[in-house]
Amino acid sequence: MSAQVAYLGTSIADWMAELSSSDPLQRRLGAYALGEIGPAAIEAGSALAAALQDPVGFVRVWAAAGLARVAPSGGESVPVLIAELGNELAFVRSLAAWHLGRLGPAFPGIEQALLPLRQLAGDKDPSVRVEAALALGMLEEKGAPPPELKSLSSRASGGVASRGFVHASPAIL
Amino acid sequence: MGYKPIESYGVIGDLHTVALVGIDGSIDWCCLPHFDSPSVFAAILDDQKGGSFRIASLHEAQHKQMYMPDSNVLVTRFLSDQGVGEVVDFMPVQGPREIRKIHQIVRVVRAVRGSVRFRLDCRPAFDFTRRPHRVVLEGRGAIFEAQGMKVSLVSRFPLGRQGDGVAAEFVLNPGETTTFILRQVEENGHDSLHDGALLEARLVGTEALTQTLAFWRQWLRKCNYSGRWREMVHRSALVLKLLTFAPTGAIVAAPTCGLPEEIGGVRNWDYRYTWVRDAAFTNYAFLRLGLTSEAEQFMAWLEQRAVEGARGDPLQTMYRIDGGHELPEEVLGHLDGYRGSRPVRVGNAAAEQLQLDIYGELMDAVYLYDKYGTPTAYDFWCHLRKMLDWVANNWERADDGIWEVRGGQQQFVYSKVQCWVALDRAIRLAQKRSLPLDRARLAAERDRIYEAIMTRGWNTDRQTFVQHFATDAVDASNLIMPLVFFVSPTDPRMRGTLDRTMAELVSDSLVHRYEIGRGAGDGLTGSEGTFNMCTFWLVEALARAGRAEEARFIFEKMLTYANHLGLYAEETGPRGEALGNFPQAFTHIGLISAAFNLDRRLGRGASSRVGP
Numbered sequence A: 001m002s003a004q005v006a007y008l009g010t011s012i013a014d015w016m017a018e019l020s021s022s023d024p025l026q027r028r029l030g031a032y033a034l035g036e037i038g039p040a041a042i043e044a045g046s047a048l049a050a051a052l053q054d055p056v057g058f059v060r061v062w063a064a065a066g067l068a069r070v071a072p073s074g075g076e077s078v079p080v081l082i083a084e085l086g087n088e089l090a091f092v093r094s095l096a097a098w099h100l101g102r103l104g105p106a107f108p109g110i111e112q113a114l115l116p117l118r119q120l121a122g123d124k125d126p127s128v129r130v131e132a133a134l135a136l137g138m139l140e141e142k143g144a145p146p147p148e149l150k151s152l153s154s155r156a157s158g159g160v161a162s163r164g165f166v167h168a169s170p171a172i173l
Numbered sequence B: 001m002g003y004k005p006i007e008s009y010g011v012i013g014d015l016h017t018v019a020l021v022g023i024d025g026s027i028d029w030c031c032l033p034h035f036d037s038p039s040v041f042a043a044i045l046d047d048q049k050g051g052s053f054r055i056a057s058l059h060e061a062q063h064k065q066m067y068m069p070d071s072n073v074l075v076t077r078f079l080s081d082q083g084v085g086e087v088v089d090f091m092p093v094q095g096p097r098e099i100r101k102i103h104q105i106v107r108v109v110r111a112v113r114g115s116v117r118f119r120l121d122c123r124p125a126f127d128f129t130r131r132p133h134r135v136v137l138e139g140r141g142a143i144f145e146a147q148g149m150k151v152s153l154v155s156r157f158p159l160g161r162q163g164d165g166v167a168a169e170f171v172l173n174p175g176e177t178t179t180f181i182l183r184q185v186e187e188n189g190h191d192s193l194h195d196g197a198l199l200e201a202r203l204v205g206t207e208a209l210t211q212t213l214a215f216w217r218q219w220l221r222k223c224n225y226s227g228r229w230r231e232m233v234h235r236s237a238l239v240l241k242l243l244t245f246a247p248t249g250a251i252v253a254a255p256t257c258g259l260p261e262e263i264g265g266v267r268n269w270d271y272r273y274t275w276v277r278d279a280a281f282t283n284y285a286f287l288r289l290g291l292t293s294e295a296e297q298f299m300a301w302l303e304q305r306a307v308e309g310a311r312g313d314p315l316q317t318m319y320r321i322d323g324g325h326e327l328p329e330e331v332l333g334h335l336d337g338y339r340g341s342r343p344v345r346v347g348n349a350a351a352e353q354l355q356l357d358i359y360g361e362l363m364d365a366v367y368l369y370d371k372y373g374t375p376t377a378y379d380f381w382c383h384l385r386k387m388l389d390w391v392a393n394n395w396e397r398a399d400d401g402i403w404e405v406r407g408g409q410q411q412f413v414y415s416k417v418q419c420w421v422a423l424d425r426a427i428r429l430a431q432k433r434s435l436p437l438d439r440a441r442l443a444a445e446r447d448r449i450y451e452a453i454m455t456r457g458w459n460t461d462r463q464t465f466v467q468h469f470a471t472d473a474v475d476a477s478n479l480i481m482p483l484v485f486f487v488s489p490t491d492p493r494m495r496g497t498l499d500r501t502m503a504e505l506v507s508d509s510l511v512h513r514y515e516i517g518r519g520a521g522d523g524l525t526g527s528e529g530t531f532n533m534c535t536f537w538l539v540e541a542l543a544r545a546g547r548a549e550e551a552r553f554i555f556e557k558m559l560t561y562a563n564h565l566g567l568y569a570e571e572t573g574p575r576g577e578a579l580g581n582f583p584q585a586f587t588h589i590g591l592i593s594a595a596f597n598l599d600r601r602l603g604r605g606a607s608s609r610v611g612p
Helices: A012-018 A024-051 A057-070 A077-084 A090-103 A110-122 A126-140 A147-157 B201-220 B230-242 B276-288 B292-309 B357-372 B378-394 B413-433 B439-456 B476-480 B492-505 B532-544 B548-559 B585-602
Strands: B009-013 B018-022 B026-031 B039-041 B052-057 B062-067 B074-079 B084-090 B102-113 B116-123 B133-138 B141-146 B149-154 B160-162 B165-172 B177-185
Touching: A012 A024, A024 A057, A024 B133, A024 B165, A057 A077, A057 A090, A077 A090, A077 A110, A090 A110, A090 A126, A110 A126, B009 B074, B009 B084, B009 B230, B052 B084, B052 B102, B084 B116, B084 B201, B102 B165, B102 B201, B133 B165, B165 B177, B177 B201, B201 B230, B230 B276, B230 B585, B276 B292, B276 B357, B276 B585, B292 B357, B292 B378, B357 B378, B357 B413, B378 B413, B378 B439, B413 B439, B413 B476, B476 B492, B476 B532, B492 B532, B532 B548, B532 B585, B548 B585
Parallel strands: none
Antiparallel strands: B009 B018, B018 B026, B026 B039, B026 B052, B052 B116, B062 B074, B074 B084, B084 B102, B102 B177, B116 B165, B133 B141, B141 B149, B149 B177, B160 B165
């Protein structure tokens, strides 16, 4: 598929403008959109890099993820995502873990994320723990089956059945 | 956007409502929270403004669709050179004790091979597009809010506003999964995307998938059918269960409205209600398959209606799924209609018709439930006796008939046959259970009905039973006569009727219910397809008449008219296309009954020879 120069019909320049919006959700969307456009949005690299300092945690995470796709060799994204693994908000920690996993084992500098991700095994929030485990699966077991199934398999065997349902084998997919 | 063929849809549901999912990944029909609620997505009735929720691969891809084995979990697949993507769609089924009623469409999206780029477009249009809404983007998705209606969409990927909807494009790496959840909390239930349960839709969705699969598989395990065509029978049972409204046990005739019996035609009805006739037949199908708890629930619903009927008025032909009596018919003139098929109607004026046959179907359901389920309780029997008294006093009236013609009442033979069934089953039941009944009176009326049909419903010149007492036209509904033991399948009169029906109403093994323009006028212009239920009745009538191989050939041929998932609409058009509301209970009931009886007649290890 050829590189696209717009996302959802909106141009790079317009998405860059969103990075300056007063609404953090719009800034997040701008960062995501530029990432989806990818290297063709290289002109947005510095704006995305600036967004790594955004006052809102989830915007910083999405800016790091977007920058990783626009300029993969830049090396700025991984440290930001690792730092957000320690964010006080559980959903930001979970989001950062997810994005680290999505970068994949070949992404430059990703090995620095392995230890912090492992440390999240003791996180108080279950979704953070699971998301970190999934990310580790993505980064350590290249080519392995969908890791969340393994995770859920172990959860299912731990007896999470509720509302009268009985768990089927996780080999459903 | 354009309209897809009716047969290009699969169906998912949560026993309160359903969603139709196109083979292109687009949900084009869903009413929330219940079957007969106003629509949230109705692109099948107006492809421009009806509303839809599509998730599809952006690669040029072949589309495939399948159900996860033994379940109503649907998988839509996108196959391309770049990769293979899947969308797994389902609606979690809540247990009856859940206080907070939540209706969810869960869409698990996966890249199976290669990296796959997807696009999501969600554009609800509330109340058949009549209620405008506002879109609120939130950190974890979007909320669509109209007056009195609200749904939320949970997404891990940021959603962008697109008009009055939202959109997103995203890439999934090999083996990667993400989940979108569209949900509505029934009134009085607070909904927020900040709900802790929604923190990670991917994980919630995967667990819900496991539970939903388990629910359907556990349910289907109760089905005891082991004959031929088991996969198709199981699929039909799963469809019938999807059409069941769990809170009351009511069964809708079909979960859609306005899908036409002729493209561009006017026969576009709302089937999201419970017909006593269709539901009684469904009960029969469930009992045949050993699914007695569904039958039990439905009998409780039916008992309520019978109690109402015993107050002196006849039963209504149909009811709302909550048992309500009001179904005012309304034309939605602002909708395009499926491929321009107008008018689109909601509500159903046929509810006010007199259809005498429903008493026979009801009593047959009672009789069968007594036989295979639970013996009839005395209080229920007292209500039934009053209703039977009404039948004995009123069977000679003209009515609107099984086909709900809108061209005036007639003395329909099918209606008389079912009045006979009502009295006959009552007498049998009273005998079997030693229940009090004025047997002599009912037996006398039963026999009078019989003679009336044999004299006034029979045409000696044409050697066939006719549609009504004042016509020589045939009607496929008379194929039911041997199925309800009104007449022997090998009686010369039935043989003659079978031959005449095949000569005049059957085209390439498919059966028209009647010849439009002959017999009772249905009060409408245009044409219609062949009626699938009647084709299955033909199969049964032939099988019972000792023509099992012929029946088998027609049955096997009929199986080829199912869609890629084994689903049927009400009718089949001349090019094999599905017509009418979809999927339709009546057709799937017919399939189950025909398969059961044909299998029995073919016997174990019967010849595999197939031919006319």
